[in-house]
Amino acid sequence: MVLIALTKAAGQEELSLSDAIQLGLERNYDIKIENRNVEIAENNNSWGEAGRYPTVTLNLNQNNSLTDNVKTASPFQLQDQTISNSLNPSVNLDWTLFNGFKINMSKHRLEQLQAQSKGNADIVIANTIQSIILGYYKAVLERERLDEFQKQLTLSGDKYEYTKIKSDIGSAVSTDLLLEEANYLTDSTNFINQELSYRNAVRDLNVLLAEQDVDKMYVLTDELEVDIETYEMADLMAKLNAENVDLKKQFIAQRILDYDVAIRRADRYPQLSFNAGYSHNRSRVDLSNASFPSDDGTSSPGPADPLNAITDTYFANFTLSFTLFNGGKINRAIENALINEDIENIRTERLKNSLYRDLAKAHDEYEIRTRLYRISDRRKQATETNLRISEEKFKNGTINSFDYRTVQNDNLTAAIQELQSLYNVIDSKVSLMRLTGGIIETYVTE
Incomplete structure (x- = not known):
């Protein structure tokens, strides 16, 4: 007979729920992207x-040219080759002094975009925490299920050995021995299948934690337990309206569109800009290969030394511009911005309606699952008591193996259902925390 047992590898890392959440927040790929x-x-x-400060540009132009006057139309025009070089560095300043408060509106819009980006990160964080909590407790659930199957297997093994001894001394028939062997093999199969479920649950947890070694096993230190609380729907609704991360992000999206409307309206105002600059021009003309025609038809050579010139230019200008008509573009832009704002308001109402529905369902589900957990817990206690009594009766011969096996299976079923119902309560409670915005506050440490 092969004995089935789950052994814990030496040196396995202990992992609490809080440790799992911190690891997940540090490693999660989506959170890294949002950050x-x-x-x-x-x-x-x-x-x-936003455009409050001026733009300063530095320019440097360098020009070179060679002009060869092979044949000129005027007898008095410079003939032959002329070489010119120039170097022109300049500094320009462009500054919008007023554009209908668009700069201020743009800055406020940028602030809201930053808040929106932070809101996106909060949504990813909240979803990640919820997944890790449920993934961690799922692994704990499968481990505790495994413990229940281990108890059933141990009990079946003891019964089989007990019946085998009775068979050896002639006080038990072969059918009893075959029955207990079949029960032991069935429980062994259930235990092996549950061991696989446990390992897969831990693998799923490793994926949530972004652990490279998906087969890494842990000693899960948190038990499958929950503080059952009573929630008032009005209080939950108030928290949802104030703290729900999805709703917060939607409100920010509304404010961004409010600023979009203000920015479009700013185009109706005049724009005052200031432009200033300085340029320094150095030019050089080489006329050594050129000739100057004279009145008598002869020509004289140009000067041997190049001619140099330096020019400094300063300027400061104000420009006031006002759009009188551009085919209605400004009005259409404002109208489109208002439509987009209205669309976002509709989306907000749709989101609120959806969240209110989800909250009502989650609250009812939590209440029902809490009641079911209390029932399953009471049933488990009753089956445990019945199992202890039946064990004595079986040993005394008051009940047969079939009846005792039925009691065993009832106890196992009740234990499995009690664990599942407890996990369901945790699932519902975490959903309520996610909807009311408390999940980040509870599990994220600054």
Whole structure:
């Protein structure tokens, strides 16, 4: 007979729920991506990006030309070759002084975009925490199920050995021995299948934790337990309206569109800009290969030394522009922005309606699952008591193997159902925490 047993590898890492959450938050790929997006939004949230500060540019132009006047139309025009060189560095400043408060509106919009990016990160964090909690407790559930199957297997093994001894001394028939052997083999099969379920649950947990070794096993230190609380629907609704991360993000999206409308309306105002600059021009003309025609038809050579010129230019200009008509583009842009704002308001109402439904369902589900857990817990206690009594009766010969096996199976079924119902309560409670925005506050440490 092959004995089935689950052995814990030496040196397995202990893992609590809080440790699992911290590991998941540190390693999760989606959270890393959203954190980088938050950094981009933070970089963009500046007055410079909004357009408050001037733009200063430095330019450097260098020109070279060679002109060969092979044949001129005028007898007095410079003939032969002329070489010109120039170097022109310049600095220009462009500054929008007023554009209908668009700069301020753009800065507020950038602030909301940063908040929206943070809201996206919070949604990913909340979803990740919820998945890790349920994944961790799923692994604990499968482990405790495994313990129940182990108890059943141990009891079947003891019965089989007990019946085998009775058969050897002639006080038990062969059919009893075959029955107990069949029960032992059935329980062995159930135990092996449950061991696979446990390992797969831990693998799923490793994926949630972004653990490279998906077969890594742990000593899960948290038990499958939950503090059962009483929730008032009105309190839950108030928390949802104030703290739900999805709703917060939607409100931010509304504010962004409010600023979009204000930015479009700013185009109706005049724009005042300031432009200033300085340029320095150095030019050089080489006329050594050129000739100058004279009145008598002869020509004289150009000067041997190049001619140099230096020019400095300063300027400062103000420009006031006002769009009188552009085919209605400004009005259409404002109208489209208002439509988009209205669409976002509709989306907000749709989201609220969906969240209110989800909260009502989650609250009812939590209440029902709590009641079912209490029933299954009471049933488990009753079957455990019945199992202890039946064990004595079986040993005394008061009941037969068939009846005792029925009691065994009832106890196993009740234990499995009690564990599942407890996990269901945890699932519902975590859903309520996710909907009311408490999951980040509870599990994320600053």
